[in-house]
Amino acid sequence: MPYVQVNITEGATVEQKAQLVEGITDLLVKVLDKNPASTQVVIKESGTENWGIAGKTVKQLRAEGSTKISSK
Amino acid sequence: MPYVQVNITEGATVEQKAQLVEGITDLLVKVLDKNPASTQVVIKESGTENWGIAGKTVKQLRAEGSTKISSK
Amino acid sequence: MPYVQVNITEGATVEQKAQLVEGITDLLVKVLDKNPASTQVVIKESGTENWGIAGKTVKQLRAEGSTKISSK
Amino acid sequence: MPYVQVNITEGATVEQKAQLVEGITDLLVKVLDKNPASTQVVIKESGTENWGIAGKTVKQLRAEGSTKISSK
Amino acid sequence: MPYVQVNITEGATVEQKAQLVEGITDLLVKVLDKNPASTQVVIKESGTENWGIAGKTVKQLRAEGSTKISSK
Amino acid sequence: MPYVQVNITEGATVEQKAQLVEGITDLLVKVLDKNPASTQVVIKESGTENWGIAGKTVKQLRAEGSTKISSK
Helix, strand or coil: CCEEEEEEEEECHCCCCCHHHHHHHHHHHHCCCCCHHHCCCCCCCEEEHEECCEEEEEEHHHCCCCCCCCCC | CEEEEEEEECCCCHHHHHHHHHHHHHHHHHHHHHCCCCCCEEEEEHHHEEEEEEEHHHHHHHHHHCCCCCCC | CCCEEEECCCCCCCCHHHHHHHHHHHHHHHCCCCCCHHHEEEEEEHHHHEEEEEEHHHHHHCCCCCCCCCCC | EEEEEEEEEEECCCHHHHHHHHHHHHHHHHHHEEEEEEHHEEEEEEEEEHEEECCEEEEHHHHHHCCCEEEE | CCCCEEEECCCCCCCHHHHHHHHHHHHHHHCCCCCHHHHHEEEEEEEHHEECCCCEEEHHHCCCCCCCCCCC | CCEEEEEEEECCCCCHHHHHHHHHHHHHHHHHHCCHCCCEEEEECCCCCHEEEECEEEEHHCCCCCCCCCCC
8 A cells, every 4th residue: 555755856758667666666565565466656856046055056066067965 | 833735636625625725724613622723734736647546647537437446 | 747745734534635635636636737647746744743833732722712712 | 765745836937947956955954954955845836716714716716806805 | 746645543652753754754855856855744643533434433433332334 | 814834843842833933924924025924834843753854864873873874
């Protein structure tokens, strides 16, 4: 029955998303013996102006070419 | 004061969303005697490539015509 | 496949929780034709010192006997 | 390491979002002595038909010109 | 910068939790080339009376010895 | 109507929590002209074995006396 929510900035491909869903489900089955049929993995994407780290949005950090703070 | 978040895949109509908001609010008032004025119900929709169940995205399950795993 | 999260302050009984789970699931089946077997409703409770409304915690509002701001 | 999620209806500007990220990060550093480099503030916007309060969506409340229930 | 939230019922061991954190972080690094130093994985546990599936709480399903609906 | 969720590890005092609620509410009123009466700020605390960063739980990082990865 687990529900996993993956919050990331926009940009993942359909293929990468499918790999995340498969990999996280496999892990929950392997580590916690969960039933895959009721294991849900949901990906929530945010625009870079909606994600902040170290007091700035990722949009700002990337515009500044910031390398000190990881905006990945 | 309750805050309810309803996570679903895209596709509900404006009318269906209004019914969910009304029905869930009524239930919280009836069962928990909550104040409707401060009861919030928020619907978060995800694309089918962002919702995974049983290790595959709903997009994949629907493309395969899967009937074993419910992707509804 | 819906995942519904109900955020409330502590104090609901086991019976009330079961009524919320049943009522919200029924609503999702009726309004959106969702499959009940994969519909999940999760209740997250918070202590009154962890829930804020109108700039004060519910703990503070209740200690003050506030009636203007609903802390229900 | 805090992760703060700000749920609002659509309509904030890029500048306002940057102010929220900066202000909330500063507050967590000041109040809890958190490390800003690992403090994340993420803004999740919802359409007005997806946000319900007092049993109606904000879309409905605004169409009715409701002033009793705050839909701000 | 990803933030992953794993919602499960109570019962995982400290060791299993560490395996989930390690495995999900590795996956995000491998699939999305994320920076592990800013990847956060948070586990949220709920009591069985707070988790509902198929219209009943897991507490109810387990008391009934339900085998049709997976309460794992 | 905003709903803000602050996810942190355990350890904040009742007074610090009240400061977070007050400060975040003030900021939303100032920046977005939100109505404080319907602004909710909820703090969700996690045990250190439930919070992972850089592939390890905070519990592990603190036991190792890690200084490279911020576990604050």
